[in-house]
Amino acid sequence: MTTGVDVAGDGARSSASGRDSTGAGWLVLGAQECRDLWWSGRGPLLLFVLSVLLSGVTYLTATNRALNFLEQREAVNLVVQFAVALGVLAALIVSADGISGERERGTLETLLVTPVTRRAILAGKLTAALSLWFASFIVSIPYIWVLAGGVGIMGQALALAFSYGTLVAAGLASVGLLVSALSNSNKTSLAGSVLLLLVLFAPTQIPTGMPQGWFFDVLVRVNPVTSALAHISAQLVQGRSWTQDLSYLISPIVIVVGAAGALAIAGNRLVRLTAGGGSG
Amino acid sequence: MNDVTLDVVRLTKRYRARTALQAASFSARQGDVVGLLGPNGAGKTTTIRLLSTVLTPTSGEFWVSGRPHTAPMEIRRTVGVLPESGGYPAYETGEEYLFRQARLFGMTRSTGRSEARRALTAVGLDERARSRISTFSRGMRQRLGIARALINKPTVVFLDEPTLGLDPAGQIQVLKIVRDVAGAGTTVILSTHTLHEVEEVCSQVLILNRGKVLTAGSVGQVIAGAAVEQSAHLRVPLDLVEHAQQVLDRVGIFTAEHLQGRRGVLKIEVSSSARIRPAERPTMLNKALDAMVSAEIPVLSFELEGARLSDAFLQMTNTEAT
Amino acid sequence: MTRPLLLLASLLWVLLASAAPAEAAPPHVTVVARPDRVSTTLGDEFVIRTQLTNTSGADTGQLLVHLNIASLDGRAYVDPEDWSSERSQDISLEPGENRTLSWDIQAVNSGSFAAYVVVLPAGGADEPAGALVVSPMIKIAVADRSTLNASGALQVGVVVPVLLGGLALAAHLRHRRRA
Numbered sequence: 201m202t203t204g205v206d207v208a209g210d211g212a213r214s215s216a217s218g219r220d221s222t223g224a225g226w227l228v229l230g231a232q233e234c235r236d237l238w239w240s241g242r243g244p245l246l247l248f249v250l251s252v253l254l255s256g257v258t259y260l261t262a263t264n265r266a267l268n269f270l271e272q273r274e275a276v277n278l279v280v281q282f283a284v285a286l287g288v289l290a291a292l293i294v295s296a297d298g299i300s301g302e303r304e305r306g307t308l309e310t311l312l313v314t315p316v317t318r319r320a321i322l323a324g325k326l327t328a329a330l331s332l333w334f335a336s337f338i339v340s341i342p343y344i345w346v347l348a349g350g351v352g353i354m355g356q357a358l359a360l361a362f363s364y365g366t367l368v369a370a371g372l373a374s375v376g377l378l379v380s381a382l383s384n385s386n387k388t389s390l391a392g393s394v395l396l397l398l399v400l401f402a403p404t405q406i407p408t409g410m411p412q413g414w415f416f417d418v419l420v421r422v423n424p425v426t427s428a429l430a431h432i433s434a435q436l437v438q439g440r441s442w443t444q445d446l447s448y449l450i451s452p453i454v455i456v457v458g459a460a461g462a463l464a465i466a467g468n469r470l471v472r473l474t475a476g477g478g479s480g
Numbered sequence: 481m482n483d484v485t486l487d488v489v490r491l492t493k494r495y496r497a498r499t500a501l502q503a504a505s506f507s508a509r510q511g512d513v514v515g516l517l518g519p520n521g522a523g524k525t526t527t528i529r530l531l532s533t534v535l536t537p538t539s540g541e542f543w544v545s546g547r548p549h550t551a552p553m554e555i556r557r558t559v560g561v562l563p564e565s566g567g568y569p570a571y572e573t574g575e576e577y578l579f580r581q582a583r584l585f586g587m588t589r590s591t592g593r594s595e596a597r598r599a600l601t602a603v604g605l606d607e608r609a610r611s612r613i614s615t616f617s618r619g620m621r622q623r624l625g626i627a628r629a630l631i632n633k634p635t636v637v638f639l640d641e642p643t644l645g646l647d648p649a650g651q652i653q654v655l656k657i658v659r660d661v662a663g664a665g666t667t668v669i670l671s672t673h674t675l676h677e678v679e680e681v682c683s684q685v686l687i688l689n690r691g692k693v694l695t696a697g698s699v700g701q702v703i704a705g706a707a708v709e710q711s712a713h714l715r716v717p718l719d720l721v722e723h724a725q726q727v728l729d730r731v732g733i734f735t736a737e738h739l740q741g742r743r744g745v746l747k748i749e750v751s752s753s754a755r756i757r758p759a760e761r762p763t764m765l766n767k768a769l770d771a772m773v774s775a776e777i778p779v780l781s782f783e784l785e786g787a788r789l790s791d792a793f794l795q796m797t798n799t800e801a802t
Numbered sequence: 803m804t805r806p807l808l809l810l811a812s813l814l815w816v817l818l819a820s821a822a823p824a825e826a827a828p829p830h831v832t833v834v835a836r837p838d839r840v841s842t843t844l845g846d847e848f849v850i851r852t853q854l855t856n857t858s859g860a861d862t863g864q865l866l867v868h869l870n871i872a873s874l875d876g877r878a879y880v881d882p883e884d885w886s887s888e889r890s891q892d893i894s895l896e897p898g899e900n901r902t903l904s905w906d907i908q909a910v911n912s913g914s915f916a917a918y919v920v921v922l923p924a925g926g927a928d929e930p931a932g933a934l935v936v937s938p939m940i941k942i943a944v945a946d947r948s949t950l951n952a953s954g955a956l957q958v959g960v961v962v963p964v965l966l967g968g969l970a971l972a973a974h975l976r977h978r979r980r981a
Contacts, residue, residue, distance in 0.1 A: 228583045240571060241973035248966040255959035262955030269845045269910035270884040272950070306567030310628065312534050314584040315556045342962055346954040351845060438887065473534060571977050 225316035229324030234331050237294065243332055246290045247339050250283075257282055258343045269351060270437070276348040277436040279340070280357050281429050284365040287336030288425065289397060291329045291369045295376030296393035298325035299471060300383040309473060318471035322381075322463050326373055333369035337362055357436060364428040367452045371424055372397070374459030381463075381470035400425040424452040483510040485635050485667040486531070491540035493526050493691075500526040502691045503540065508636075508669070508684065513662045515682035516671040517793060522688040524671040525564055528638045531669070532561045545635040557585065560629030562622075564640040564671070570614035574605055574624050577613060578631055585632040599627035603657055619650030626657055636667045643674060655681050675790040685789070687796055694796045703792045711749045712765045714772070715780040718744045727775045734768055744780070830858040831865070831895065831921050833937035840942045844912045850905045852919045852937055856895035866922045867891045869905050871915055871942075878911035885910055912946035 237243045261275035299322075302308035311321060340361065348354035376393045383389035403419050403426050420426045431448035434440045463470070486508040493501040501523040508514045516524040529535040531542060533552035547554040568577060575596050582592035600606045603623040608616070616624065622642055629637050639658065643651040651674075658681050662668050672678060678685055678699065685702050687694045695702050714736075716724045721744055728736040728748060733756065739745040748768050750756055756764055765784060772779050785791070834853045842848055850869075856862050869889045871882045882889055886907045893901055907917070921935040 225584065225586070232580055232583070236569070239973060239976075241970050241977065244966055244970035244973055248963060248970050251963040251966050255963055259952075259955045259959045262950050263952045264950075268878070268881075268884055269908070271910075305569075306563075306565050307569070309529075309534060309563040310561070310566055310581070311584075313532050313556055313559065313561045314581070315553050315586065316584050317553070339962065339966070342958045346951050346958050350950055473529070 225314075226320035226323035226327070229316055229321060230327030233324050233328030237328050237332065242294075243335065246293075246332065247335055250286045250290070250336055251339050253286065254279060254282060254340060254343045258347055261347060272347070272351045273353060274437050276344065276351060276353060276357050277433050279343050279347055280361045280432060280436065283336060283340030283344070283361055284368065284429065284432070285401065285425070287333045287340070287365055288369045288372050290336055291333040291373045292376045292393050292397055293390065294332050295325065295329035295373040296380050296389045297386060298322075298329070298377045299381040300386045300389035300475070301380070303384060303473070303475070304386045308471075312471070312473070317467075319464060319467040321471055322377060322467050325377055326370075326460075326463075329373040329376065330366075330369060333365060333373070337365055353436060360432045360435060364432055364452070367449075367456060368424055368428045371452055371455035371459055372400075374456065374463055378459055378462060378470070382475050384475045397425075421447060422451055424455040427451045484508070485510055485512075485545055486514075486542070486669070488531070488542040489540055491527070491530055491542055492538045493523075493530055493535060494538040499691045501530065501688075502693075504686075504688075504693045506684070506686055506693070506696050508667045510635075510665045510667060511662050512684055513658060513668040513670055513682045514684040514686065515678035516669065516686050516688060517673075517675065517678055517789075518688035519673075519797060521690070523691040524688055525640055526691075527688070528561070528640050528669065528671055531636075532556070532559055532638050534561075557632065558635045560632060560634035560637045562625040562629045562637075562639045562642055564644070566625055568613045568616075568621060568624065571612060573610050573612055574600055574616070574627075575609040577624065578627055581628050581631050587632075595631055595633075599631045600624075602630060602660075603627045604653065617650075619646050619653065622646060622650070622654060623657065626654070626661075630661065630666075634666065636669065637661060638669045638671075640671045641673070642670065643672065643677060651677070675788070675793060679789050687793060689797045699789055703789060705792070710765060711747055711785045712768060713739060713742075713781070713783045713785060714746045714748055714768060715742075715744050715782075716746070716772070716777055717780065720777050721746065723775070724772060724777050727771050727777065728768055731767060731771050733764060736768075831856055831862060831935050833919055833921060833935055835917075835919060835937040835940050838938060838940055840940065841945070842909050842942070843945045844909055844947050847906065847908045850907060850917060850940055851902050852905070853900055853902045854893065854895065854921065855900035856897055859897050861897065862893075862895040863923065864892060864894050867893060867903060868920045868922065869907075869917065870920065871907075871917045873911070874914040874916050874941075877913045880911060880915065884908075909942065909944040912944045915942040915944065916940065917942055 257275075257279055261272070261279070264275075299308070302311060312318075316324075341358065344357050344361065345354055348357045375396065376389075379392045379396070380389040383392065400423050403416070403423060420430055427448045427450070431442075431445070434445065434448075435442055484507055486506075488504060488506050490503040490505055491501060492499070492503055504523075504527060506514070516527060518524050526535065530537050531544065533549070533555050537549065542549045544555045545558045547558065549555070572580070575593075578596035578599055579589075579592045582595045583589070587595060597606065597609065600609050603626050605620060605623055605627065608620065613621065613624065622644075626637075626639065626642065629639065642654050642658070646654065655677060658668055658670065662681070662683075670677070670682065682699060684697065685699055686696045687702065695705055697705065714724065721738070725736050725746060728734045728746070733751055734748050735751050736746045736748045739747045748765060750764050769779065769782055832855045834855075836851050836853070840848055840850075852867070854865075854867065867890070869882070869886060871880055871885050873880045886905055888906070891903050893903070895901060903919075905917075905919075917940040919937040
């Protein structure tokens with residue numbers, strides 16, 4: 201074994217010419233997190249599962265000659281909702297591992313002693329989670345194209361999927377990161393995030409034939425996921441303009457502003473060796 | 481030129497129910513190896529985490545390379561840390577892992593790659609640069625962790641239990657790296673349970689117990705300060721034990737008695753009636769050896785007891801406990 | 803004797819006539835629909851206009867005007883709700899007044915259909931039933947066009963998962979090979 205130790209220098213002075221601006225710490229971390237996600241195979245596997253589900257729905261729809269024109273629009277809407285829902289779920293699962301996973305794997309401390317700010321750590325994690333949403337959207341493009349082209353709503357469907365999906369994914373990924381930062385174990389964080397998602401998606405499973413009074417309407421609008429999906433449906437299926445009933449956009453915007461804002465404001469206090477308790 | 485790299489003044493960390501560190505004060509210079517000694521829960525890891533800015537102090541101050549604790553980002557650029565229970569991404573190679581760390585310190589890709597290779601060479605892992613970390617032994621992972629702590633050429637390196645779980649060969653390797661690092665001018669703060677490591681490599685020792693600094697200084701100062709009563713164990717041929725005892729009695733300053741359970745061994749202590757100053761007591765025992773040599777009695781072994789750091793450590797921590 | 807009997811009969815007749823409720827004279831409404839014939843393509847939207855005229859001398863009261871669509875060739879199941887989301891409109895007409903109602907329709911099935919508008923007197927079940935007025939039939943011919951792309955769906959449904967599965971497998975093998 202050979203050892204050789206260079207003369208120690210002031211860490212800030214040495215290799216000065218070999219340094220990027222440390223203000224781009226979140227970019228470096230985000231790129232590393234994305235690399236972890238995609239090169240490790242986790243990302244491609246999630247996308248594969250998404251594509252199999254979308255393939256099934258799309259093929260069954262495209263071969264069902266009993267569907268009338270409106271029902272085909274509803275089928276496009278269904279695929280859009282599938283893509284948004286699954287893409288958001290994937291982003292949430294990745295973000296739920298963000299901080300609690302580092303704690304559990306014992307890698308958080310080495311991250312905390314680097315000159316990357318706590319907020320940059322959160323931003324990098326959020327970037328990786330959202331990359332999964334954007335990839336999910338890209339995967340859904342050919343499915344939406346093949347179904348929506350015949351009914352003339354392809355552009356509208358893609359625009360709605362991208363814009364609303366990004367809004368909801370950003371909001372829920374931020375919430376997932378918050379939950380992760382407040383959890384000491386990955387199990388708790390994942391369980392909490394998945395439970396949140398189930399609660400958010402539950403109203404969409406109420407049969408449409410059941411009485412849906414004002415309370416149900418409030419429930420749908422308060423929930424950022426169902427609210428966004430309902431607004432997409434109104435435009436794709438019922439042909440309404442996006443400016444009609446803009447109140448559907450309130451909860452998705454509130455969630456993304458609230459959760460991302462909480463991360464930005466409380467980032468220093470959230471990203472600690474242990475969650476909760478004490479001035480870390 | 482001021483070569484003080486670490487200056488700590490009354491550093492304190494309190495949680496709701498307990499005080500993890502209380503008013504710790506010490507300083508270190510370039511090339512110093514400061515050993516943090518103490519039982520579990522003494523505050524060693526807390527000290528390291530405070531000084532590496534992972535934790536925020538409740539009160540007190542410290543400076544690292546002249547940078548105050550209120551500028552944690554500046555401090556992080558100048559320190560390296562090997563945490564006690566750090567994890568590693570199993571699927572990355574050592575070189576990839578260190579490259580990633582280098583990038584987080586703001587290095588460009590090319591600089592990061594070269595620094596990663598340099599750090600791996602420094603810890604003797606250059607031949608395993610392309611191997612996945614999951615294939616590394618525990619000793620190799622510890623060395624990788626030290627490499628990571630050195631990636632940014634820090635002024636101060638904090639090593640928390642670097643030899644924990646290593647076999648003797650691994651411990652020797654790590655201690656050699658510590659000596660090399662300190663020899664190159666880096667200040668090393670070494671937290672350990674293993675007293676002989678401290679004796680071997682540390683220029684300074686801090687003994688902590690229950691969050692308090694019991695003593696600080698060089699190894700010799702700490703031992704002397706503990707004022708542990710010293711004795712010697714002298715082993716001579718069985719047929720000469722009585723003769724040796726008589727020779728020692730004639731010197732007049734020793735009490736020599738058979739050591740229980742060990743045949744042929746005499747326990748020699750400086751007699752309390754002998755008017756010897758405490759500072760001179762440790763060297764007085766050498767006169768017992770001189771007496772054996774003069775009497776031409778073969779000495780099979782001669783061991784000083786109470787002159788080791790372990791004795792001082794036990795004495796201090798037991799005293800503090802009571 | 804005859805005179806008192808005649809007087810009694812007249813009295814009885816007057817009493818009976820005043821007791822029986824007089825039947826309201828039904829308001830007369832005519833309906834004209836334009837166009838009477840529509841040729842369109844599947845998915846296209848068009849508008850039907852119906853002009854209602856009160857030809858009687860009395861107010862019509864509240865009327866319910868309802869659009870219905872039926873398949874003439876029996877090929878498609880018609881759900882009128884899919885064709886038009888607003889199929890009922892309320893109006894009331896003063897004597898001599900006419901009003902035009904518009905109906906936005908989207909042809910969601912292909913084939914031959916008939917649309918018609920029915921005018922019903924509004925009101926509860928206790929109200930006297932009135933006559934229905936029906937517009938002339940509007941013939942709608944909807945040409946089919948291909949909106950489903952089954953072969954495209956099959957290609958996409960196979961190629962995309964295969965590509966992604968291959969990527970996932972490649973990443974997995976890459977990791978295993980780097981031991």
